[in-house]
Amino acid sequence: xxxxxxxxxxxxxxxxxxxxxxxxxxxxxxxxxxxxxxxxxxxxxxxxxxxxxxxxxxxxxxxxxxxxxxxxxxxxxxxxxxxxxxxxxxxxxxxxxxxxxxxxxxxxxxxxxxxxxxxxxxxxxxxxxxxxxxxxxxxxxxxxxxxxxxxxxxxxxxxxxxxxxxxxxxxxxxxxxxxxxxxxxxxxxxxxxxxxxxxxxxxxxxxxxxxxxxxxxxxxxxxxxxxxxxxxxxxxxxxxxxxxxxxxxxxxxxxxxxxxxxxxxxxxxxxxxxxxxxxxxxxxxxxxxxxxxxxxxxxxxxxxxxxxxxxxxxxxxxxxxxxxxxxxxxxxxxxxxxxxxxxxxxxxxxxxxxxxxxxxxxxxxxxxxxxxxxxxxxxxxxxxxxxxxxxxxxxxxxxxxxxxxxxxxxxxxxxxxxxxxxxxxxxxxxxxxxxxxxxxxxxxxxxxxxxxxxxxxxxxxxxxxxxxxxxxxxxxxxxxxxxxxxxxxxxxxxxxxxxxxxxxxxxxxxxxx
Numbered sequence: 168x169x170x171x172x173x174x175x176x177x178x179x180x181x182x183x184x185x186x187x188x189x190x191x192x193x194x195x196x197x198x199x200x201x202x203x204x205x206x207x208x209x210x211x212x213x214x215x216x217x218x219x220x221x222x223x224x225x226x227x228x229x230x231x232x233x234x235x236x237x238x239x240x241x242x243x244x245x246x247x248x249x250x251x252x253x254x255x256x257x258x259x260x261x262x263x264x265x266x267x268x269x270x271x272x273x274x275x276x277x278x279x280x281x282x283x284x285x286x287x288x289x290x291x292x293x294x295x296x297x298x299x300x301x302x303x304x305x306x307x308x309x310x311x312x313x314x315x316x317x318x319x320x321x322x323x324x325x326x327x328x329x330x331x332x333x334x335x336x337x338x339x340x341x342x343x344x345x346x347x348x349x350x351x352x353x354x355x356x357x358x359x360x361x362x363x364x365x366x367x368x369x370x371x372x373x374x375x376x377x378x379x380x381x382x383x384x385x386x387x388x389x390x391x392x393x394x395x396x397x398x399x400x401x402x403x404x405x406x407x408x409x410x411x412x413x414x415x416x417x418x419x420x421x422x423x424x425x426x427x428x429x430x431x432x433x434x435x436x437x438x439x440x441x442x443x444x445x446x447x448x449x450x451x452x453x454x455x456x457x458x459x460x461x462x463x464x465x466x467x468x469x470x471x472x473x474x475x476x477x478x479x480x481x482x483x484x485x486x487x488x489x490x491x492x493x494x495x496x497x498x499x500x501x502x503x504x505x506x507x508x509x510x511x512x513x514x515x516x517x518x519x520x521x522x523x524x525x526x527x528x529x530x531x532x533x534x535x536x537x538x539x540x541x542x543x544x545x546x547x548x549x550x551x552x553x554x555x556x557x558x559x560x561x562x563x564x565x566x567x568x569x570x571x572x573x574x575x576x577x578x579x580x581x582x583x584x585x586x587x588x589x590x591x592x593x594x595x596x597x598x599x600x601x602x603x604x605x606x607x608x609x610x611x612x613x614x615x616x617x618x619x620x621x622x623x624x625x626x627x628x629x630x631x632x633x634x635x636x637x638x639x640x641x642x643x644x645x646x647x648x649x650x651x652x653x654x655x656x657x658x659x660x661x662x663x664x665x666x667x668x669x670x671x672x673x674x675x676x677x678x679x680x
Contacts, residue, residue: 216283325534
């Protein structure tokens, strides 16, 4: 859990786990384009989509209704006539061409998630929006097929993700810091040319170029998780170009990287408490020992300690370590539909079988079923470290650990040590916090979920405040999980669809669920 966490779609979770328990992006290129070409005039060559690449997470090609293309963007926006890279795009055309509004661009978060691989998996969720929009997503720069960042190889990543990420002794601390150094060095060696150019500011500029190339006067946008931060930065840079936009599972733009990590510790603890309370309420139906939330949590902590001393068998020859188990627990808290898997995984792990928790950790870490890794983790590190200025050394990190452990007995220590994730990174960060002020922008619907583990509910209100008067329109979903629209709540669906399809702005302060 050394990075901002990415929610996986439940259909992908089911397919991945079923297979797991049974058994790179393009380099920089000028694309053959002449320097000085006006990239806004380029024509995209849409064609049948290939299967997602290993860097995008692998899997099967989407159905024929989906089309893919590549768009040229400047590697360095300070040198717009210089070298270019290609961004991978995907779309499904609007069904009602006569009443088509335009393109609706999605970013599903991470940062580091492949929109090209993710959007088709959400096809049914967004089918209603496709009536009047082309559904469009993309691999942001540094992600998947879009000059994807490469760091360590698959074998090295197996070791990296199994390491002790909550060191207890000087020897473990030294191994931890050495692992971080080696990872940063590998990123610089394999992707040094793109690392300075993968931050959110450049991704937002890419989206405005995308808007022009797609032929839209304004950017209609649906951002989830980190996608809300990207959308906020876009609104700040191009307020006059904001169309109908929705931010769901909102990143708090007022928090530094360390404050955000502390908020995540609190958020995951809240979600774990809610899950444990559900287990208690079901009585004998719950397969875990413990008659109170505290007893269930104490058993989880005991399991973590046991795994720290001696990992248990996982999948094939890989062990379930303390770090992997904690990562798997966090993955299962992203959606209430995954709660039964968490119960099952913990029960099995307490009996010495670590398969399910390790499979959940693999999903979080971007490990494919064949042992290869997507570049989601590498891209996440590169984008976060290009964005945020904070760089924590060992003394500063250890000084902060008590407040993280107070915030969460289960997750706090891991998220506290993760403050060192950008230590030694070869590129400086751009900001302490992102500027999302967007005076004059069209209304943006901002949705917070009360039980969200990864982007705590309070972030939605902070985003509304920072967007400025008359821009952010806050909606609360009283529920669990990371993302309100895909929960299926009819009130949330009605509010979002009404705004995106008909332009009806919900009443500020609307509460659903």
